[in-house]
Amino acid sequence: MRLKVIWSALRLVLLFLVVLGLGYNLLIVAIGQAAFSGQANGSMVKYNGRVVGSRLIGQQFTSARFFEGRPSATSPPYNAASSAASNYGPTNPALLQEIRTNLATVLKENPGVKATQVPPGLVESSASGLDPDISPAAAYLQVPRVAKANHLPVGTVRNLVAQHVSGRFLGIYGAPYVNVLELNLALLKLAKR
Amino acid sequence: MTWQGIVQIFVLLAVVTAVGYFLSKYMYNALEGGRTFMDRVLGPCERGVYRLCGIDPTVEMHWTRYVFVLLAVNVAGFVVLMVLLALQPVLTIFNPAHMHQVPFWVNLNTSISFMTNTNWQNYSGETTLSYLSQMWLTVQQFLSPVTGICLFLAVVRGFSRHNANTIGNFWRDFVRTLLWVSIPLAVIGAIVLLALGSPENLHAYTVVRTLQGHKQVIAQGPVASMTSIMQLGDNGGGFFNMNAAQPFAGPNAASIFFQLILGFSVPVACVFLFGKMVKTLRQAYPIFASMAILFVIGAIAMYHFEAAGNPALAAHGIHLAASHNMEGKDSRFGIGTTSLFENSTTAVSWGSVIASNDSLTPIGGLVPLFNMMTGEVIFGSWGVGMVGMIAYAVLALFLAGLMVGRTPEYLGKKIESFEVKMAVLTMIVPSLVILILAALSVALKAGTSGIFNPGPHGLSEVLYAFSSGVGNNGSAFGGLNSASPWYSATVGLAMLLGRFPMYIPLVAMGASLAKKQRIPESAGTFPTHGPLFTGLLTGTVVVVGALIFFPALALGPFAEQFAAHAGKLFGG
Numbered sequence: 001m002r003l004k005v006i007w008s009a010l011r012l013v014l015l016f017l018v019v020l021g022l023g024y025n026l027l028i029v030a031i032g033q034a035a036f037s038g039q040a041n042g043s044m045v046k047y048n049g050r051v052v053g054s055r056l057i058g059q060q061f062t063s064a065r066f067f068e069g070r071p072s073a074t075s076p077p078y079n080a081a082s083s084a085a086s087n088y089g090p091t092n093p094a095l096l097q098e099i100r101t102n103l104a105t106v107l108k109e110n111p112g113v114k115a116t117q118v119p120p121g122l123v124e125s126s127a128s129g130l131d132p133d134i135s136p137a138a139a140y141l142q143v144p145r146v147a148k149a150n151h152l153p154v155g156t157v158r159n160l161v162a163q164h165v166s167g168r169f170l171g172i173y174g175a176p177y178v179n180v181l182e183l184n185l186a187l188l189k190l191a192k193r
Numbered sequence: 194m195t196w197q198g199i200v201q202i203f204v205l206l207a208v209v210t211a212v213g214y215f216l217s218k219y220m221y222n223a224l225e226g227g228r229t230f231m232d233r234v235l236g237p238c239e240r241g242v243y244r245l246c247g248i249d250p251t252v253e254m255h256w257t258r259y260v261f262v263l264l265a266v267n268v269a270g271f272v273v274l275m276v277l278l279a280l281q282p283v284l285t286i287f288n289p290a291h292m293h294q295v296p297f298w299v300n301l302n303t304s305i306s307f308m309t310n311t312n313w314q315n316y317s318g319e320t321t322l323s324y325l326s327q328m329w330l331t332v333q334q335f336l337s338p339v340t341g342i343c344l345f346l347a348v349v350r351g352f353s354r355h356n357a358n359t360i361g362n363f364w365r366d367f368v369r370t371l372l373w374v375s376i377p378l379a380v381i382g383a384i385v386l387l388a389l390g391s392p393e394n395l396h397a398y399t400v401v402r403t404l405q406g407h408k409q410v411i412a413q414g415p416v417a418s419m420t421s422i423m424q425l426g427d428n429g430g431g432f433f434n435m436n437a438a439q440p441f442a443g444p445n446a447a448s449i450f451f452q453l454i455l456g457f458s459v460p461v462a463c464v465f466l467f468g469k470m471v472k473t474l475r476q477a478y479p480i481f482a483s484m485a486i487l488f489v490i491g492a493i494a495m496y497h498f499e500a501a502g503n504p505a506l507a508a509h510g511i512h513l514a515a516s517h518n519m520e521g522k523d524s525r526f527g528i529g530t531t532s533l534f535e536n537s538t539t540a541v542s543w544g545s546v547i548a549s550n551d552s553l554t555p556i557g558g559l560v561p562l563f564n565m566m567t568g569e570v571i572f573g574s575w576g577v578g579m580v581g582m583i584a585y586a587v588l589a590l591f592l593a594g595l596m597v598g599r600t601p602e603y604l605g606k607k608i609e610s611f612e613v614k615m616a617v618l619t620m621i622v623p624s625l626v627i628l629i630l631a632a633l634s635v636a637l638k639a640g641t642s643g644i645f646n647p648g649p650h651g652l653s654e655v656l657y658a659f660s661s662g663v664g665n666n667g668s669a670f671g672g673l674n675s676a677s678p679w680y681s682a683t684v685g686l687a688m689l690l691g692r693f694p695m696y697i698p699l700v701a702m703g704a705s706l707a708k709k710q711r712i713p714e715s716a717g718t719f720p721t722h723g724p725l726f727t728g729l730l731t732g733t734v735v736v737v738g739a740l741i742f743f744p745a746l747a748l749g750p751f752a753e754q755f756a757a758h759a760g761k762l763f764g765g
Contacts, residue, residue, distance in 0.1 A: 002261070004247070008364075009265035011246040013273050013336070016371070021332040024376070028383045028418035032393030040393045042413050042441070044401075052404050056390060056440040057411055059403040066405065070524065081398055081410040082320050083435035085521045085549030087672035089650035090503040091753055093762045095520060095552075099511060120502070120513050124520040127438035127548045133524040137514060166525075172197040172204060174446025175527020184404055 045181060047188070053181055054080075058132040061184065064109065065149035065191075067134070067142050069180045070121055071102050074129035083128045099123050110145050117141060133177035136165045150191045160186055194500045198529025202492045205453055205533065206485060212454060213461025220462055221469045223373035224346065224366065235372045242368050250368070253359035256704035259347055260697055262363040263340060267308050270336050275304040277329045281322070288323035289397035290412075295321060298681035305685045307333035309692040310341060310574055312423070312430030312544055312667035313684060315675040319412035319433050324395055330430060331419050335375050338426035338459070338575035342370045344696045345463060345576030348583060351703025352604045353470045355711045360704055374459065375426065382421035382455050389451065390444030391417035416441050424455040427574040429544025429667035437534075438523055438547045445525055449534060449547060456543045460572040463579040471604050479727040480582055486731055487564075487571045488540050495553075495560040496532040503554055508760030518557070521549030532557070539564035540571035542578060544667025551646065551654065551670040555754035558653060559746065561668065565660035567738040568623055568695075574665060580699055582730075584616040586721070587702070589733040591616075593719050602718055605711040615702035622695045624741045626663040626687050631655045631745065639679035645672025648763025649756065653749040656742075662687030663695075 032040030042054045053059050060078040061068045072078045073086035088095035102123035103115060122138040139161045147157040164183045168174050222229045243250055254262070277284070278300045282293055295303070299316050306313040307330055318327065343366045350360045387393055392413045399411045416432045420442050423431055433439035443449050464484065468477030502516035517528045526534070531548045538544055539561035550558060564571055570581040587603060591613045594601035601608045634640030634655045644651040654670040661668055662684040669675060675684060720726065756763070 005262055006265050006269070008246045008248050009262070009269040010273075012242070012248075012266060012368075013269045013332075015242065015245055016336065017273065017277075017329070017332050020335050020376075021328045024335075024379065024422075025328045025331060025415050025418045027380070028387070028421075029393050029395060029415055031384060032387045032417060036387045036393075039387055039390050040417075041396070042392045042394070042399060042411060043390060043444075044399070047404065051399075051401050053401050053409060054399075054411055054441075056444050057409075058440075059405070059409055060407060061405055063405055078407075078409065081412045082317065083412075083433050083439045084317075085435060085438070085552065085671060087549055087551040087645055087670070088520060089551060089646035089648075089653075089672070089753070090505055090518075090554055091648055091650055091757050091762050092646045093764065095503075096505065096509055096511070096762065099506065103511070103513075116512050116514060118513050120515055120517055120519040121524055123513065124518070126519075127521050127523045127546075128433075128435040128440060130435075130440055131523045131525075132440055135524055168197060168527075169446035169450060170204075172201040173450045174525050174530050177524045181404065188404070 045185070047185055055179060055181055056132055058130045059181060061180065064145055066184045067139060067146055067180050067187070069134060070131045071098070071123065071125040072129040073125040078130060080130055083130055085127050085129060086125045098125065110142060112144065113141055132181060133179050136161070136176050136178055139178040139183065146187065150187065152191060156190065157187070160190060194496060195529065198496055198500070199493070201529060202489060202533055206489070209454055209457035209461050212458050214465050216458055216462035217465035217469060220374060220466050223369055225470060229373065231373055231377065239368055239372055243364070248364045250362055250365035252362055254362055255358060256347065256360050256700050259360055259363045260700055263343055264693070266336070266367065267340060270333055271304050271308040274307060274329055274333055275300055278303065278326055281326050284325055287325040287328070287395055289395070290323070292321060292323045292326070295326070298678050299676055302681040302685045305688050306667065307430060308337060309665050309688045310337035310426070310428060311662065311665040311688045312428040313662060313669065313675070313688065314430055314436070314667070315681055317434030318431065324414050327414065327419055327432060331422055334419070334422045334426050334428040334430065335371060335379070338428065339367055339370045339375060341574055341576035343367055343576070344700060345580050347700045348580050348703035349467055349470045351706035352606060353472070354707040355709070357707045360707055378458070379422045379425050382425050383418045385451055386417040386421050386448060389448040391420055391448065392441050393417040413441065420452070421455070423545055424452040424543060425458070427456055427460065427541060427543040429538070431545055437545045438549070440523070443547050446530055449526060449530060453534060453537060456537065456541050457572065459575050460541050460578050463576055467579055473722070475722045476604060479722060479724070479730060480586065482727040483731045483734065484570070484572050484582065486727070487567070487734065488536070491540060491560045491564055491571070492533055492536040495536045495557050496529055498554045498557040499528050499532050501554070503757060505757040505760060505762065508758065518552070518554050521552030523547065536560055536564070538668050539569065539664070539666055542569040542574040542664060542666050544661065546668050549671055550657070550668060551672045555750045555757060558670070559750035562653065562657055562660055562746070562750065563739055565664040565666050566623070566627070566742045567734050568619065569664040569666060570734060577696055580696060581619060584619045584699055585733050585738065586730055587612055587616040588620070588737060589729045590719060590721070592733065593729060599717060602712060603721060605714070606706045606709050607712060611705050612702045615698040618698045619695055620737060622690060623663045626690050627656065627659045627742070628745065630659045630683050630687055634679070634683065639677070643674035643677045643680055645674070649749050649753040650763070652745070653753065656745055656749055658684055659687050663691030665691050
């Protein structure tokens with residue numbers, strides 16, 4: 001009687017291994033590929049006919065002519081094959097060291113900006129290390145530098161940022177943000193003209 | 194703090210209450226002998242499953258037999274998963290990234306983790322597991338929450354049945370929950386998540402040249418399907434190392450709002466289902482109120498401390514444009530929604546995260562820790578959250594009975610010494626496991642060498658690991674080296690103890706209650722449907738459930754909060 005129960009339990013697990021493990025997952029793959037091919041294949045973005053990344057996955061920008069994203073704790077930064085956070089606790093000296101170093105870089109790259117104008121997101125590393133977005137304040141802060149490097153009027157670049165601000169979902173969920181890759185792509189198009 | 198950040202908590206609560214209420218009607222019909230609109234499609238499937246597995250779904254089971262079958266299904270799932278993960282190098286289909294052997298300790302810990310509905314991840318998905326192995330994990334993500342519902346049904350039938358020796362048929366409860374609830378909801382969930390941006394493919398990782406000319410390898414895979422059942426089943430084991438913070442699993446606030454609803458739906462339904470099963474829906478209201486009160490307090494407390502930020506920065510002369518803590522958080526979620534999700538992850542016990550909990554402020558991190566230490570009864574996981582709350586209710590009535598010197602009754606059943614003993618066990622198991630294993634870990638080199646953050650935060654890391662293990666939660670203070678043999682083994686043990694020794698005594702309690710006669714309500718009966726009972730229950734959860742941990746919490750999060758204010762740093 002007990003053996004029969006164990007045998008039934010094993011058959012149940014094996015049956016659902018096929019039905020759920022393969023059936024369910026492959027059904028969703030089929031639905032995704034058929035009905036939502038953009039999202040299902042990673043929301044890739046093209047520039048000049050070449051795939052340059054995913055709009056959902058942050059990438060590293062260090063050149064002065066691009067808007068920069070958030071500090072990333074992956075190794076190397078923005079490693080999209082191995083997401084990671086810094087895991088620094090609030091009283092870990094490494095956290096304060098990280099913030100000081102990042103702050104110094106931001107202040108050096110953006111002359112005229114004071115520490116009290118820098119939003120925390122620009123000097124504190126993100127959850128996934130792949131944050132594709134920055135806060136609107138973090139984008140506006142970079143406008144003078146980016147405008148100068150691209151020989152564009154400050155007002156034009158500021159307008160560009162304003163056009164790329166996304167709001168909260170239902171007005172309450174999440175926070176307003178700017179997608180860095182999309183902003184930089186728009187910037188490239190503007191600079192080319 | 195912003196008004197949006199506060200309003201979103203109450204909007205979520207209203208939405209999930211409505212969803213849970215309607216779902217409970219459907220579940221009641223599906224599980225307790227009614228009819229549903231899905232019967233025509235699922236009836237034949239159900240009979241097919243019974244035939245293929247050689248099951249008789251009609252025999253009524255004594256509780257010992259019910260538990261034996263439950264354990265058999267769990268052990269079978271565990272063994273099969275462990276074998277399949279060990280075979281990863283041999284099973285080469287759906288392995289485009291060429292993942293190799295899963296280390297033994299990681300495999301053992303992961304298999305226990307996914308059997309017990311914990312989904313503690315001591316591996317990082319995108320660098321350890323093939324797509325096929327991830328698919329095997331989703332099987333347990335379906336089966337383990339269903340086990341929770343079976344435990345729930347077994348306990349609640351103790352109140353709904355009278356003079357009965359049996360508590361139902363495990364096979365029938367299991368298969369019907371799986372077919373009627375899990376599978377249809379997971380498929381709908383996955384399609385919505387796809388539409389909101391999560392990928393679902395079997396390609397090799399995409400290699401791109403970024404706008405600035407760097408090479409970037411973008412990990413993908415069947416993400417939407419796994420994320421759906423991870424949230425729906427309150428599993429929490431995600432596709433990626435950073436779980437739902439990885440933008441493919443949590444692409445935007447809309448997707449996270451939907452994932453919140455998925456995670457809440459069945460646990461909230463279980464509260465109403467309890468009311469329906471005992472034939473008085475209003476008995477569910479005080480329990481629902483207790484859970485909602487504790488949930489809202491936690492959500493607001495965490496939001497407040499994360500918005501106020503890390504006091505150590507100001508103490509060290511770092512003054513930025515705002516004080517809120519963005520370390521380990523992503524921009525699109527912001528402070529409010531991140532806090533709401535991270536509070537829910539241990540309240541509803543799903544364990545998936547959209548932030549790095551290790552980088553929360555001391556008190557911000559205390560909130561999820563506290564939620565787990567209550568035994569995960571603030572809605573909790575499928576079935577078992579509600580079962581844990583029933584144990585608290587029994588205890589609360591026992592305490593009230595002591596005050597007036599009267600044998601307590603609950604829902605027409607006399608609560609006697611056996612029932613109280615079984616209920617007390619569910620308080621003792623987590624406290625013993627967390628405190629003893631954490632004490633060993635900070636005393637032994639094997640334990641301390643795995644701690645990442647120095648000082649009191651290191652103790653919080655260890656406390657969090659064992660609370661998460663025994664609470665079958667799965668979220669972590671991620672700095673801890675959980676893949677080391679010490680933590681793989683001890684957290685694995687905590688997960689086992691927090692599942693079976695925690696809930697099986699309550700099945701025994703239910704069986705003992707089912708045998709009893711129903712006694713009519715009298716003037717001396719403590720009313721269990723009003724605000725007085727809500728207060729008593731909430732107080733019992735806080736005082737009995739969590740106060741035992743106060744000394745440990747004083748040395749961890751509280752000490753760190755004071756230190757941070759004083760600008761004291763540790764180590765380095």
